[in-house]
Amino acid sequence: MPRRAGVQVGPAQYFATAMDLLAERGPGELKIGTLCAALGVTSGSFYHHFAGWSGFVRALLEHWETEQTARVVALTQSTTTDPVQRLDVLKHLAVDLPHAAEAAIRAWAAGDVDVAVALRRVDDRRLAALEGVLAGAVPDRAVAARLASFGQSMLVGFQQIHHPPDPALLRALLDDYHQLVLRHVDPGAGGPSIVDSR
Template sequence: MARRAGRQVAAEQYFASAMTILGRDGAAGLKIGPLCRSLGVTSGSFYHHFGSWAGFVRGLLQHWEDEQTGRVVELARATSDPLERLRVVRRLAVELHHGAEVAIRAWAQLDPEVGRAQSRVDVQRRIALEQVIGDLVASREDAHRLAVLGYSLLVGFQQTCSPGDRELLGRMFDDFQGLVLAHAAPHGTR
């Protein structure tokens, strides 16, 4: 951990600050100086903590993958009720740091390592959504198609709408949930 005015700064604090910077300034704004200033630490503490910019980027991408994908999957699986799992996924999708995700997707076009992380996240999220939907609909084909549609809805929203308009995204996911339930098997499970 790096020192910050007598207290410790954990890697997670660097990553949270980086997501804020990404959401506000894009990948071009994510630099060591602004990141360290946002936390009140020196660049020396950054290098002590991560070793290099590449080490930081690897850590940030892993953190994003774990927190914004792994956590969503874990929380969705925490309930045995298939409809409640869908509601949890909806809530967590609305709560994502959409501005940072837009910046990561743009960054992924320029940096192969970020691109690989973005691809992994896309695949993991789509598979997780397909599993949640698969517990509600009778057909695996329907579950796959609906998962692709639902994930495309999220990415499309991030790319074409104001990332801060969580109300609109929530209403869109309400419509999506209605579509999933229209395909639901009797009694809500397969």
């Protein structure tokens, strides 16, 4: 890619390009040179925004956690107070996660302690958010916890197995999961929203 003379490339562009590179080439190819080449900028641009590679990785992981975990949780909570409808919102948001990039982050975490810590934090936050949604609809807390663990495991497993990710298959899996959850829902928790939302 030719150099972008006079074009400003900010942190958001670096993060988006890094996620694309992770998805397409894996963590082994995510380097300063590769990143700058993909953006069409010099390494000076990189160092203008980040204090070295470790600073970039830390910022990238914080961005990923904010955009793909904190934002998703906030959207779910702000969209509706109905726990069954919240589950439906989560289902649709889950399809749009950057699954190929997240699979690469999981591979990266196997050899990088900082990435592993960030990944564990993301997984823990997502599991807690899903369990919180389910606890509002499923009267048995132990069942809600198991269903949350099952849902999280299904999503992580999908990311590990399907390359490239198949959104249609994931929607079908999440629809099946949704139906499983509805079997355990308190009939008074969701009223008329307890239906097949496909």
